[in-house]
Amino acid sequence: MPSCCFLVLALCAAQTLCVTIDSVPGVDGKGVILTELETTVSLVCRSGRSEDEGAELVWLRNGATVTLGEGNRKGQSGVCVMPVIHQDNGATFTCRLSANATVEASVTLNVTYPPMLSGSEAVRVEDDSPLVLDCETFANPPVSSVRWTLNGSALDLLAGGFSMTQDGFTSQLSADKAEKSKHEGLYRCIADSPVYGIKSRDFLVTVTEKTPKFPLIPLIAGAVVLCLSGLLAVVSRWKKIIKVMWYLQ
Ligand SMILES: *[C@@H]1O[C@H](CO)[C@@H](O)[C@H](O)[C@H]1NC(C)=O
Ligand SMILES: *[C@@H]1O[C@H](CO)[C@@H](O)[C@H](O)[C@H]1NC(C)=O
Ligand SMILES: *[C@@H]1O[C@H](CO)[C@@H](O)[C@H](O)[C@H]1NC(C)=O
Numbered sequence: 001m002p003s004c005c006f007l008v009l010a011l012c013a014a015q016t017l018c019v020t021i022d023s024v025p026g027v028d029g030k031g032v033i034l035t036e037l038e039t040t041v042s043l044v045c046r047s048g049r050s051e052d053e054g055a056e057l058v059w060l061r062n063g064a065t066v067t068l069g070e071g072n073r074k075g076q077s078g079v080c081v082m083p084v085i086h087q088d089n090g091a092t093f094t095c096r097l098s099a100n101a102t103v104e105a106s107v108t109l110n111v112t113y114p115p116m117l118s119g120s121e122a123v124r125v126e127d128d129s130p131l132v133l134d135c136e137t138f139a140n141p142p143v144s145s146v147r148w149t150l151n152g153s154a155l156d157l158l159a160g161g162f163s164m165t166q167d168g169f170t171s172q173l174s175a176d177k178a179e180k181s182k183h184e185g186l187y188r189c190i191a192d193s194p195v196y197g198i199k200s201r202d203f204l205v206t207v208t209e210k211t212p213k214f215p216l217i218p219l220i221a222g223a224v225v226l227c228l229s230g231l232l233a234v235v236s237r238w239k240k241i242i243k244v245m246w247y248l249q
Helices: 216-248
Strands: 019-024 032-036 041-047 057-061 076-081 092-097 104-112 120-126 131-136 145-150 162-166 170-175 185-193 197-208
Touching: 019 092, 019 104, 041 057, 041 092, 041 104, 057 076, 076 092, 120 131, 131 145, 131 185, 131 197, 145 170, 170 185
Parallel strands: 032 104, 120 197
Antiparallel strands: 019 041, 041 076, 057 092, 092 104, 131 170, 145 185, 162 170, 185 197
């Protein structure tokens, strides 16, 4: 990533009104600034013509006005994106003359980041229960491939009764009913990024014996019956209570 360049976006012809944006890191021919997460992008806007020195400038991020401090508006105005976050990817920064919104310049951020895959996770699943493993593969640029291995060999989807879905954010591997002999082992999700190379995450899956489920439904039914009869008892007694109160008056 170039950190050296201080690049002028557009050169102003002397007779036209214009604003220019200088940026660190520099901007490419299409007005795109290539940057990474956690870094800083600084943008400086200048109004072009000498008679506009002192012309008020406005900054917008994706069309919404950026609040600028006093003394950061006239003739020259700087904004800093610090630190760069995921949501800055694709964000467009526009600088324009406050007095004439048609005089403007824009730059767009391209924030690259690798898939956030590392380390390992222990997963316990009961015999006969669904096994679901999620692998977060979203990245910019998108990963070119995702694959899964089990105990170091390519996963046999058919033999393991696995299904695999992928939506650009997550690669999900699942099996309806976990079986110790088929499904226990070390799974690895491996994503290949055209910029950041291979990234992977491990899932150490243990299939445990089924624990008998607590009979919750009969218990709830029992509790309802108990409550109802309790209520009835109060109701029938209430009549007596009212009678007693009548006598007392
Ligand atoms: C705004 O700037 C444009 C381009 O320089 C110019 O054609 C137009 O007349 C200006 N409008 C006003 C209201 O000054
Ligand atoms: C952002 O930069 C990456 C890496 O150079 C590139 O592959 C991708 O196409 C760029 N995206 C956009 C929207 O310019
Ligand atoms: C994977 O390896 C572990 C440890 O050697 C073994 O217990 C397990 O059965 C293996 N899993 C499969 C599906 O072969």
